[in-house]
Amino acid sequence: MTKFYFDGQGVDARPDETVLDALLREGHPVNYSCKKGRCKTCLVQHLEGELMAGAQRGLTSRLKENHYLCSCQCRPTQGLKLKSVLAQDLFIPAKLYSKEYLSDSVVKLKIEAAEKIEHKAGQHINLRRFDGLTRSYSITNGAYSEFIELHVRRKYNGQFSDWLFNHASIGENILIQGPWGDCCYSTDFVDDTLILIGSGTGLGSVYGIARDALVSGHRGEIYLYHGARNFEELYQHSTLLKMMMEYRNFTYQACIESDNEGEEHLSGRVLQGDPFDVAMSRHPFDRSIPCDSQNRFYLCGEPSFVSKGQETIFLNGTPLDRVHVLSFDYKDLRSRARD
Template structure:
């Protein structure tokens, strides 16, 4: 047994348990969701004792500075002291600047943060409204240091997306936490071949990653694919084609995944699954780097396809638009 303290109460951890495992087993309430260190729902604060190695892995500099760590990634050490974090300590203020309908079910949202945030396209934010309801959305663009563009899908019976589409007003006050996620462009990738795939509204983040790479002087080839069910969902088609014309190293392909006719949208529009097409067009090489953004089912399937095709798992970066309902009780 290893004894640690959380909010002044002693907990005895069994061998192999994380801090989160022990607290949950003891029947005490603590917020958590994914238990993988991705959603950052189970953040707690280190106040004493030895800080376990790896407990802050993947956290932003801001969170590390405040001594936050993920309870699900923290292996207890004897005498470790932690305390719960107040929600307001993890969020910063923001307000809604604009809403633009891109398709019947996709909206461009622009929010202004109350503080500067070091975030990149392909990462994601937790956004909370006035009543505490919170959802996670991907960053498509950073227009300025504290002005962020998001592409939002309308969910069937979705409380948060329905509110954004139908009720939220310009100037609406929000709370924002983040950024999270590793599906972003780094300077270390400058010589790599980038294969960037956006499924549905994932094209917003995918295009943002491409534009970030180009802005940072990327040297290698870039291949951008947009997977859409029909032609009407290719809402960034013209922009992507114009970007390709302006940059010789960029190749863009629109992929229709549904059974409807393509028509004469453009010669670069094909009927195919983007991940299958990308895997067939790009022989596996050490410097191939792939980014996958969009709905979870499509991203997970694409991740499996490119991995089985031989891509290095360390070079596969994923941003699935997972439903993250930040709650006390697990989603089973």
């Protein structure tokens, strides 16, 4: 056992437990979501004692200087002293400005922060509600708007997403933290071919990244692939078709797993199949060229979709700095975990 201290109370950590695991096992009410160092909902503050390497990986320099660390990434050391963080240290007050239902299960939220926040589509923020419950959501618009926009899918058993979808009202006070992440567009990529692939509400991020690129005067081609279970879940279909008419260098392709109505909706713009496979068949890797082409990839969606795609692209010779990913890691509340 390794003994460390949290808010002055001794905690005995078992071998291989992180600080977060030990705190949760001993019943401390700490927030967390992804347990992978991505969402930053599990931050605690370091007071004294040795810190293992990696405990502050991925934090901004401001957070590091103020001795924050992700409890899910920190292995305790003997005598380590930590304290919980106050919401006002990290969170900014905000209000829910508007709600627009994009489909039966997806709502678009506009959030108005009390102070200006620099953000880009493809980053993510944490939302905290009145009772302290906190979740991470990806941003779907760039800083050209004064609001932060999110596409939220109501999840089965999703305490927070259900609240946002059904109960949170306009003007509701919330707290926000962030933004984080670098799955974003940069004008340094202006001549690259952008291949954006989103599954489910991963569309929100790739749609926002494509818009950021187009608004910034991107000169290369932009291909956006959206994968959904069925036609009803292609919740930005008409908007994306219009975008294709508006910008000559923008192409959109929808991919569905199945069509409830038989093959009624299948056409050139709606194919049956996996969006990643369809994208790869359109943009095959050319192994005869060392360090392949001008292609730059963006993958957003469920963790298994993102990691499989990232690995395939990398193994085919594309450097990882040309593959931008945003993986939706969330608390799995099912009685049986996802494979």
